[in-house]
Amino acid sequence: MVNQQTRTANARRTAGVTFAARLAFEDVHHAYGEQPTLHGVTLAAEPGEVLCLLGPSGSGKTTLLRIAAGIERMSRGRLFLNDREIAGPVTNLPPERRGIGLMFQDFALFPHLTILDNVRFGLTALSSADAKREAMAALDRVGMVHYADNYPHALSGGEQQRVALARALAPRPAVLLMDEPFSGLDSRLKDSVRAETLAILREARATAVVVTHDAEEAMRMGDRIALLRDGALVQVGTAEDLYHRPASLFAAGFFSEINVFDGIVQGEIAQTPVGPVKAPGHSDGTTVAIAVRLPGLEVTETPCGVPARVVARRFLGVEELVTLVVAGGENPIDARIRAGQLRPGARDVSVSVNERDILVFETNG
Numbered sequence: 482m483v484n485q486q487t488r489t490a491n492a493r494r495t496a497g498v499t500f501a502a503r504l505a506f507e508d509v510h511h512a513y514g515e516q517p518t519l520h521g522v523t524l525a526a527e528p529g530e531v532l533c534l535l536g537p538s539g540s541g542k543t544t545l546l547r548i549a550a551g552i553e554r555m556s557r558g559r560l561f562l563n564d565r566e567i568a569g570p571v572t573n574l575p576p577e578r579r580g581i582g583l584m585f586q587d588f589a590l591f592p593h594l595t596i597l598d599n600v601r602f603g604l605t606a607l608s609s610a611d612a613k614r615e616a617m618a619a620l621d622r623v624g625m626v627h628y629a630d631n632y633p634h635a636l637s638g639g640e641q642q643r644v645a646l647a648r649a650l651a652p653r654p655a656v657l658l659m660d661e662p663f664s665g666l667d668s669r670l671k672d673s674v675r676a677e678t679l680a681i682l683r684e685a686r687a688t689a690v691v692v693t694h695d696a697e698e699a700m701r702m703g704d705r706i707a708l709l710r711d712g713a714l715v716q717v718g719t720a721e722d723l724y725h726r727p728a729s730l731f732a733a734g735f736f737s738e739i740n741v742f743d744g745i746v747q748g749e750i751a752q753t754p755v756g757p758v759k760a761p762g763h764s765d766g767t768t769v770a771i772a773v774r775l776p777g778l779e780v781t782e783t784p785c786g787v788p789a790r791v792v793a794r795r796f797l798g799v800e801e802l803v804t805l806v807v808a809g810g811e812n813p814i815d816a817r818i819r820a821g822q823l824r825p826g827a828r829d830v831s832v833s834v835n836e837r838d839i840l841v842f843e844t845n846g
């Protein structure tokens with residue numbers, strides 16, 4: 482039999498504790514004044530998953546996050562945490578009652594508070610002793626316990642990021658929202674902090690929605706990626722889905738460097754300046770855009786493809802970026818080849834295309 486004391490202790494330990502939840506956006510619309518921002522976004526982050534919101538600047542990623550956090554209101558649509566509606570035509574739970582944590586890109590630590598006080602800032606529902614214990618546990622999780630009495634200015638960018646993560650996780654939110662959480666870090670630090678953050682999110686079993694404009698970052702972090710453009714969802718899926726089966730030329734261009742050619746399908750083949758390519762499933766006369774990934778172009782000095790001339794080369798270490806002009810092609814094309822594959826000064830080459838790096842999209846209409 483559970484005695485009263487144990488029950489109280491459990492209740493205290495579970496105060497503010499929420500297990501990973503499902504966050505669902507249903508037909509979300511939003512406008513800043515007359516300026517529409519989101520057009521019917523339907524999307525869900527599943528319990529425990531890291532969902533990346535990816536898109537170019539101005540595509541509406543931050544606005545979607547702010548709506549989830551409760552600091553921006555949608556003009557139409559509904560928002561659910563598990564089965565509970567937290568915002569909709571008649572509901573609008575205030576941010577502090579949503580069980581959703583928000584981590585900003587500038588970390589937003591209070592400069593006049595110690596690291597410990599920064600982390601326990603949001604733990605107002607707990608007694609002082611419990612808040613301290615929870616904050617120390619959160620700092621321990623991110624390996625920053627020894628800095629508890631320091632002030633933010635004495636910490637590096639990566640350390641501040643870890644404290645900000647501890648602060649966001651300390652109240653154990655059901656969902657953690659992160660807006661470009663690594664953008665303030667230099668590129669060398671970014672990789673390690675990102676990997677650490679992912680490990681901490683996994684350990685905390687948090688559902689996380691992470692905003693980024695960097696496709697590689699989304700691929701490194703996201704269990705799934707939601708690609709946005711002009712306030713609408715373009716595609717949702719795993720990194721493999723979006724890379725191998727992009728829904729549009731826009732999605733293809735976001736995940737790979739590509740050359741794009743226009744063509745007309747005849748007998749399930751489209752002609753391009755780098756040779757005929759297969760266009761299975763497209764009927765005769767269909768106008769298509771053919772995307773060819775840069776590493777999918779084979780460039781050799783042996784004449785075995787379409788003749789081309791090298792007009793520029795840039796050494797990138799393991800690879801080399803080669804710009805070529807092909808007979809009949811209006812624009813120069815780019816290829817990424819293994820460095821050293823072409824002799825220095827090579828000019829006349831042959832180009833052929835690897836089938837798996839070709840993507841065909843209809844452009845009719």
Ligand SMILES: Nc1ncnc2c1ncn2[C@@H]1O[C@H](COP(=O)(O)OP(=O)(O)OP(=O)(O)O)[C@@H](O)[C@H]1O
Pocket residue numbers: 513516518536537538539540541542543544545694
């Ligand atoms: N407070 C605001 N008032 C008016 N318009 C805004 C406001 N905030 C954002 N916008 C506009 O809404 C659109 C979506 O902005 P949002 O910040 O959500 O995009 P984003 O994808 O997060 O972009 P970024 O990657 O540049 O942060 C943009 O056109 C932006 O200019």
